[in-house]
Amino acid sequence: MAKTTSKPHADEAGFVTAKNNHRTQQDNVLYDAKDSGFEEAEGRWVVFCVAHGSVAHETNQKRARKLLSTPETWCGHCRTLAEPQNPVSNAPLVPFALKPPEDQERELRFAAMMVKDNPEKIALFERVYGVKPESYWADADAVLIRR
Numbered sequence: 001m002a003k004t005t006s007k008p009h010a011d012e013a014g015f016v017t018a019k020n021n022h023r024t025q026q027d028n029v030l031y032d033a034k035d036s037g038f039e040e041a042e043g044r045w046v047v048f049c050v051a052h053g054s055v056a057h058e059t060n061q062k063r064a065r066k067l068l069s070t071p072e073t074w075c076g077h078c079r080t081l082a083e084p085q086n087p088v089s090n091a092p093l094v095p096f097a098l099k100p101p102e103d104q105e106r107e108l109r110f111a112a113m114m115v116k117d118n119p120e121k122i123a124l125f126e127r128v129y130g131v132k133p134e135s136y137w138a139d140a141d142a143v144l145i146r147r
């Protein structure tokens with residue numbers, strides 16, 4: 001497929017912006033569902049993976065713009081491309097700050113459990129997350145007792 005212009009989607013209805021997807025060498029495009037043909041019910045801002053035809057909806061344009069840079073979080077095919085081909089290669093990680101609150105909470109609880117009884121790991125936990133793991137231990141115990 002030949003590239004005719006640098007912004008091949010700019011003339012399309014509802015086009016907001018696009019970002020090149022370095023894995024597919026094609027664009028991820030942000031559309032305003034109001035002006036494009038997309039369904040608006042799940043969120044006005046629509047990100048589209050041109051290479052794979054995947055879409056994701058966002059209610060917030062700022063967050064939608066961020067999604068353009070992280071197609072592996074919403075396009076299954078891009079996720080496969082992002083997976084390490086061998087155990088030593090590094091897959092790009094979703095930054096902690098960009099994860100949904102419930103995922104952040106789960107990660108903190110899990111990580112807190114892993115560092116229990118190890119002063120060095122506790123120090124590392126505090127450095128990585130900026131909070132002490134102690135408060136999450138209490139929660140984790142409560143979860144275990146409830147079962």
Ligand SMILES: [Zn+2]
Nearest residue numbers: 049052075078
């Ligand atoms: Zn994709």
